[in-house]
Amino acid sequence: MSRFPGCKTILKKQRGITAIPMAILLTMFLGFAAMAVDVGHVMVTRNDLQNIADATSLAGARWLGAQYEGMTYEEQKAYVCDPSAIQTIIQDVAQNSFAGGQQGITINLGDIRIGQWNPDATPRLTETLNQPDAVSVTVRRDGGANGPISTVFARVFSVDEANLAADATAALTGESTAGDGELDIPVGISKKWFEKPEFCNQPIKFYPTGTLDGCAGWNVFTNPPANASKLKKIIDGMEAGTFQSPETVAGDTQFEFIGGNIANQLCNMKDLFDLRKVEEPPYDEWTTHVVVYDWEDCSNPNTNITIVGFATAIIKNVVCPPAGQEITAIVICDNSEPGRGGGGNYGTKGSIPGLVE
Helix, strand or coil: CCCCCCHHHHHHHHHHHHHHHHHHHHHHHHHHHHHHHHHHHHHHHHHHHHHHHHHHHHHHHHHHHHHHHCCCHHHHHCCECCHHHHHHHHHHHHHCCEECCEECCCCCHHHEEEEEECCCCCCCEEECCECCCEEEEEEEEECCEECCEECCHHHHHCCCEECEEEEEEEECCECCEECCCCCCCCEEEEHHHHHCCCCCCEEEEEECCCCCCCCEEEECCCCCCCCHHHHHHHHHHHHHCCCCCCCEECCCCEEEEECCCCHHHHHHHHHHHHHHCCCCCCCCCEEEEEEEECCCCCCCCCCEEEEEEEEEEEEEEEECCCCCCEEEEEECCCCEEEEECCCCCCECEEEECEECC
């Protein structure tokens, strides 16, 4: 016989009282478990979809870049894309991918958009098959494609599935780098000139400068001091093949620009033009690369300035004293050249795309 007969009754009551909060805690624990497992699964699947969107848009845009690599500028301007080729490439990449444990992802044709990319426009991607430079892809796991993902513990809360989607856009953007020796004229164009309406294929004067028609500046690359004597040595070295321009990275490299009148160097420039223009048809003009520099107007700069892009220019004529003083050219900035993009929105595009959205 217990010396404390009331204790058992008290203990039984305490166990009953304890069971209630334990049940509540267990329910909360299951809820947290549901959140941890299912949210984790959603996040992993969402990341998988984003990776596929990135990969497929890059693959599509790279196909465009490869087409442009084999074309002349005139062919590029007239190019009309066959969307089926890009669609096939994107579907092939997606079919060899995983998302949420599912292998073989299908992308709806309506979720593949081909067009021209302009980050300053609204919308930024204008869908067109005429000389496109960008591909946008939406990858889904929902009722529209591939099916939603199933939950595990969240079913306790009547959440049986989750719908997910991811988007990416890849584009051929401005060239980011010019390698050693790729810049064969010591002149650049102010970014201000690119605000001129429909500036592509428009004439520009590399001399005289200081107006919207001559929104350019001369430089000695990265070789200070910037003076007329140094500029003459560079031009003569280019003609003789003894000077090589340095590697130039948009947004990083700074050139030393020289202001003032450089008429005394125009005849040296004409000699260089006469040499270069006979290297390829039509043998009366010179197609070259020039830098785009970070300058807010068309004044003739006389300082070191950051390079923000590259443009392709066709130099049409060089007139030096006593016949005159003028260098005329046309900038063809809506073309693509072999190389990596990423240098911004100015000038020539690279053929290797980057993710822009």
